[in-house]
Amino acid sequence: DQQVKQNSPSLSVQEGRISILNCDYTNSMFDYFLWYKKYPAEGPTFLISISSIKDKNEDGRFTVFLNKSAKHLSLHIVPSQPGDSAVYFCAASSGTYKYIFGTGTRLKVLA
Amino acid sequence: SQTIHQWPATLVQPVGSPLSLECTVEGTSNPNLYWYRQAAGRGLQLLFYSVGIGQISSEVPQNLSASRPQDRQFILSSKKLLLSDSGFYLCAWSALRGEQYFGPGTRLTVT
Numbered sequence: 020d021q022q023v024k025q026n027s028p029s030l031s032v033q034e035g036r037i038s039i040l041n042c043d044y045t046n047s048m049f050d051y052f053l054w055y056k057k058y059p060a061e062g063p064t065f066l067i068s069i070s071s072i073k074d075k076n077e078d079g080r081f082t083v084f085l086n087k088s089a090k091h092l093s094l095h096i097v098p099s100q101p102g103d104s105a106v107y108f109c110a111a112s113s114g115t116y117k118y119i120f121g122t123g124t125r126l127k128v129l130a
Numbered sequence: 131s132q133t134i135h136q137w138p139a140t141l142v143q144p145v146g147s148p149l150s151l152e153c154t155v156e157g158t159s160n161p162n163l164y165w166y167r168q169a170a171g172r173g174l175q176l177l178f179y180s181v182g183i184g185q186i187s188s189e190v191p192q193n194l195s196a197s198r199p200q201d202r203q204f205i206l207s208s209k210k211l212l213l214s215d216s217g218f219y220l221c222a223w224s225a226l227r228g229e230q231y232f233g234p235g236t237r238l239t240v241t
Binding site: 025053055060061062063064065068108110116117118119120121122123 | 136172224
């Protein structure tokens with residue numbers, strides 16, 4: 020039972036354009052969401068979070084949107100840079116210390 | 131600032147041998163601690179988490195175990211490794227219910 024899904028295993032985007040990474044969840048009790056970036060053979064790096072009381076959170080080039088009715092969140096990266104090429108994970112929590120992670124989307128930014 | 135250490139970085143072990151992976155956190159007190167595994171091409175699977183010394187919660191039945199002998203030390207162990215234990219093991223910490231911060235990971239190959 021995959022409660023957090025990232026249905027696109029990979030995505031390619033031209034440098035300077037917008038990257039949109041999507042994440043869907045099934046548990047309506049999830050109330051806190053995180054996005055991580057991971058390079059090969061390294062630990063994930065925290066990027067941005069959003070609480071269910073908000074529908075948008077922005078930090079520099081990164082913006083996360085939350086649509087609670089659709090149980091969907093997305094990460095926008097504008098403008099995309101070659102250094103953004105990595106695997107991106109979304110994660111969700113429902114009021115506990117545990118997070119459920121998606122399977123990741125590999126982003127490739129083409130120069 | 132907080133720092134998380136994991137060692138070793140890579141490990142090759144034969145089937146049936148024991149395992150001990152260590153994780154330590156600096157710069158914070160009473161962190162929540164987590165062990166995750168990332169199998170090839172898969173997402174992050176939560177194995178264990180701990181909210182205090184001696185308090186371990188197991189998420190997935192398996193031949194692995196975890197211990198927290200000190201506030202900022204988290205150990206992942208096995209008495210006899212299986213081939214299916216191969217993967218990338220990640221330790222993480224968080225303050226209360228906040229974002230989780232990951233260590234550099236250990237690549238385990240069971241042969």
